[in-house]
Amino acid sequence: xxxxxxxxxxxxxxxxxxxxxxxxxxxxxxxxxxxxxxxxxxxxxxxxxxxxxxxxxxxxxxxxxxxxxxxxxxxxxxxxxxxxxxxxxxxxxxxxxxxxxxxxxxxxxxxxxxxxxxxxxxxxxxxxxxxxxxxxxxxxxxxxxxxxxxxxxxxxxxxxxxxxxxxxxxxxxxxxxxxxxxxxxxxxxxxxxxxxxxxxxxxxxxxxxxxxxxxxxxxxxxxxxxxxxxxxxxxxxxxxxxxxxxxxxxxxxxxxxxxxxxxxxxxxxxxxxxxxxxxxxxxxxxxxxxxxxxxxxxxxxxxxxxxxxxxx
Ligand SMILES: *[C@@H]1O[C@H](CO)[C@@H](O)[C@H](O)[C@H]1NC(C)=O
Numbered sequence: 001x002x003x004x005x006x007x008x009x010x011x012x013x014x015x016x017x018x019x020x021x022x023x024x025x026x027x028x029x030x031x032x033x034x035x036x037x038x039x040x041x042x043x044x045x046x047x048x049x050x051x052x053x054x055x056x057x058x059x060x061x062x063x064x065x066x067x068x069x070x071x072x073x074x075x076x077x078x079x080x081x082x083x084x085x086x087x088x089x090x091x092x093x094x095x096x097x098x099x100x101x102x103x104x105x106x107x108x109x110x111x112x113x114x115x116x117x118x119x120x121x122x123x124x125x126x127x128x129x130x131x132x133x134x135x136x137x138x139x140x141x142x143x144x145x146x147x148x149x150x151x152x153x154x155x156x157x158x159x160x161x162x163x164x165x166x167x168x169x170x171x172x173x174x175x176x177x178x179x180x181x182x183x184x185x186x187x188x189x190x191x192x193x194x195x196x197x198x199x200x201x202x203x204x205x206x207x208x209x210x211x212x213x214x215x216x217x218x219x220x221x222x223x224x225x226x227x228x229x230x231x232x233x234x235x236x237x238x239x240x241x242x243x244x245x246x247x248x249x250x251x252x253x254x255x256x257x258x259x260x261x262x263x264x265x266x267x268x269x270x271x272x273x274x275x276x277x278x279x280x281x282x283x284x285x286x287x288x289x290x291x292x293x294x295x296x297x298x299x300x301x302x303x304x305x306x307x308x309x310x311x312x
Pocket of ligand 1: 046050061062064065068069141
């Protein structure tokens with residue numbers, strides 16, 4: 001009998017998004033510009049909501065938290081990708097890979113629950129406006145937020161507990177630019193069928209479940225608005241359609257990667273760009289920069305900063 005040598009694989013090699021140098025240079029420029037925009041845009045949202053007293057309402061607190069998670073999600077993968085593209089040195093240690101998977105699932109799980117919380121917030125605001133302040137109290141906000149983080153954490157721990165002891169002895173190339181379960185599991189030298197099922201059951205279920213829940217709540221809100229007045233429908237629809245777009249862009253790749261964890265074509269790594277570079281940019285634009293109150297708050301903040309500079 002062979003006793004597998006578990007410690008043989010100490011690092012993984014990313015194959016990255018492209019091997020052709022000009023394409024790599026394009027990706028390098030593209031992801032650098034996007035990452036800087038993501039950091040500035042989301043920090044702007046967090047600071048504006050934190051420092052403007054007029055924005056201390058449940059909706060904006062949830063938004064700021066969403067921006068914070070988006071920022072972390074990008075930071076988890078994009079800077080490493082940029083530095084790999086820059087240096088051509090595309091390795092990650094075994095521990096680094098496991099940590100990346102763990103944090104990725106904590107953040108991803110929390111973001112999904114947070115999106116549901118935000119839909120709930122819009123539902124109460126639009127369908128039960130008179131009870132908005134009593135239902136969406138600050139306790140409720142904190143409850144939703146801690147719920148989101150707790151679910152993300154439990155989801156991630158539950159998944160990693162299965163895979164952290166898998167034996168790795170053979171190939172160590174990951175056909176992507178970051179570590180995630182489908183690729184990680186594929187490299188283990190053991191029968192991965194049960195692991196595949198476990199990923200589908202856990203990550204797949206969470207992504208599909210929250211996606212369907214979100215679609216149902218948006219349809220519910222639209223129907224309620226439509227019943228009340230046909231004039232309000234177009235306004236509600238224009239707001240909600242932006243939310244629905246982001247939701248589809250965010251959940252599409254997740255569902256593709258986790259519900260069919262072992263696809264035959266490797267488009268999943270390109271789809272991941274949507275989650276790490278596109279939705280983190282769209283969220284601040286759609287939820288906040290198009291929002292009148294938010295724009296006013298930014299103007300106020302800007303003039304306060306100017307005043308401070310004049311005083312000092
Ligand atoms: C998240 O929301 C809580 C309250 O609901 C708020 O106190 C906190 O500042 C928010 N976090 C960020 C990063 O804005």
